[in-house]
Amino acid sequence: MVAAPPFAYTEADEEKRRGVRRMKTTATGLLLFVAVVFALATWAEHAGAGAWAGYVAAAAEAGMVGALADWFAVTALFRHPMGLPIPHTAIIPTKKDQFGASLGSFVGENFLSSGVVRARLHALGIGRRLGTWLADPDHADRVTAELATALRGALTVLRDSDVQAVVSEAITRRADSAEIAPGLGKTLEKVVADGGHRRVVDLICARGHDWLVLHGDNVMDAVQGGAPGWTPRFVDRKVGERVYKELLRFVTEMRDMPSHPARGALDRFLADFAADLQSDTDTRLRVERMKGDILARSEVQDIIASAWSAVRGMIISAAEDERSELRLRARASLLSFGARLATDARLQVKLDGWLEDAAAYVVTTYHAEITSLITDTVAGWDAEHTSRKIEAHIGRDLQFIRINGTVVGALAGLLIYTVAHALGA
Template identity: 80%
Template sequence: MARATTDGPGGFAYTDADAEKRRGVRRMKTTATGLLLLAAVVFTLARWAQHNGAGAWSGYVAAAAEAGMVGALADWFAVTALFKRPLRLPIPHTAIIPTKKDQLGRSLGDFVGENFLSAEVVRGRLHALGLGSRVGGWLAEPANADRVTAEASTALRGALAVLRDNDVQAVVGEAINRRAAALEVGPGLGKLLEKVVADGGHRRVVDMVCERAENWLILNGPSVVGAVAGGAPGWTPKFVDRRVGERVYKELLRFIGEMRESPEHPARGALDRFLTDFAADLQGDTATRARVERLKGEVLARDEVQDFIASAWTSLRGMIVGAAEDERSELRLRARAALLSFGQRMAADERLQAKVDGWAEDVATHVVTTYQHQITSLITDTVAGWDADHTSRKIEAHIGRDLQFIRINGTVVGALAGLVIYTVYRAIAG
């Protein structure tokens, strides 16, 4: 792996690969410069031979070498002018990359925005991809559904781990309290109670209360008799108090037993009428509804209720985390089955594919049209933050080797052009 180093201002990261590329550029520079020097030597020797009567061939060689030098120097100037000022001379329109860095960044950002982040390009590209069909076919594979389920479970566990229990409990508690405070419970309770009484659903409760009361009286008979006798006036004889207590106890036991055994007992009818009237008051009586609202507020304000909300979240969180960790949990099995079903349906249903494609296109188009400037500014701002000299070196390391081939080609092509021109000239002149 290439080792990253920071070289110079702007935080430009260079790697060993960049250093190797720069060494390649230097080798190509040496080759191109050597070819220029070779052309100069050939030109010098050809001129010397021509002046010493070596023959017509020396003129052709000299013309080719001279044009090769011109081509090499011209291309050297052009390549060098991209990255720095040739011979350090302040020649206009040189050192283009260092001096025009910010302008190049803006132009690159505009180019990307116009040609890659336009609504038409994004929508057309996504439409050509057939995203719905591809996603459906991918999700229909059991291995892919397993992978998505596992990744989703990991993300869920991570989210729950990041969330602070106190914050969640506060939010949940506030939401419940706000919802309960905004909703009047009296009318709803009244309708529910009215339906329960009309359906006879309360009778089992009455039966249970009567049975429990009868059992309690049987088990606590002496205590009931003693309580009644103890409440008698002090001037009455104790045996009378005792007889009165026993009589009251027997009547209570008889009353409860008859009420339990007889569905048509008058007390049951009285209870039915009471509950019916109370249900009506809950729905229509202002005073009753106000008392219920006060009672609701008092109940919600109790610490026990808030502790119950907190414990409910803790229990729910533990259940979710446990289910997310267990590969065979009902939560993960159902999620996997749902993904497989959705993928199979999407792969086969063209209308669903069209809906998914349209949704993806709309979302992507909205993002690029709304945030195009923010996205392209990432390019322009990043380039603007680069150091000019190090930007030039970085770019030269990546494209400089190819640019040196331009110098080599310029030397060769210049020499050939010079030879052709000199040949045509000699043909016309001769």
């Protein structure tokens, strides 16, 4: 457990202590004053100065008693009066831990109960206030900027290697657990039924025709190179030319004739293959094995891992650009949400309910931890240091108690003396 830090005794605290010392001097000076008055009044009474001396002496005597009693009470809060270990003195240093426990219990019972928290949050009307606040464009801009900063900070803290490993593992596990053949079959079946593959066939035929036109010599050389060694060279050349022309004619016809028989055969092949992907066990197993082989390749794993770097870069770039689509959409969403929240009573009630439930859950579940924070913190303070700091903050007011005690005591003594003489007369 980490020890609680002590009070920091600052220059401001020292200035307060100087004020306390000045008030102590004033209160003590008043005590000395009434003591001198008492002595002089008593002397005057014995010297026959008149009845007034008795009244003054009684008032001064009671003032001294009140001043001494309040001096003892105030001093007993922080230290033993005159250093004497009188019971129930130096209350704050000796009872500090009990005060901390009592304060923790008081806070827990009166501030951290579910009913109190719910009532307070309900009275605040956070949903309506939040909606009105967010509906202000300046506030929406501020929240958007803060969210962008937080997003950049979070992405900066995250280590790329850790995130890449998680992303790679998640994608690989997801791909391993899901059979892809039926899904591919359904997709291919729909593509073939809609004729979506014909554009791909058109592209392949066009590119194939262009390639044959540019590389006719290569095709003829390949045909001639595969001929038997005993055939004459001119025969090989004629065969090569013939094969090239037929191949070029075939590709040209496929390119220019949408109803070409080869295109129909390709349509039937793709339709049959789509059906096999969905229902043929052997085809599905082969696709799964192929999927596993592809995922196991290091190149594929590198591509999966590098996807995070690309996404991270795009997000950071968008977060830094005030005119990016990400920030503009976030701002627009905040404004829209704020406007709706400010006027939609049902949404306000729902949001307030969520906040009240969340706060009630926190104070109920972590009640002991929150109150122990107060108790443990106070327990970790140094007793003498704590006493000095508290005295610096409230000592000046306590010295007024001594002054008031002197004045009130004098008035009470004068009243009692007066009543006693009146009744005696």
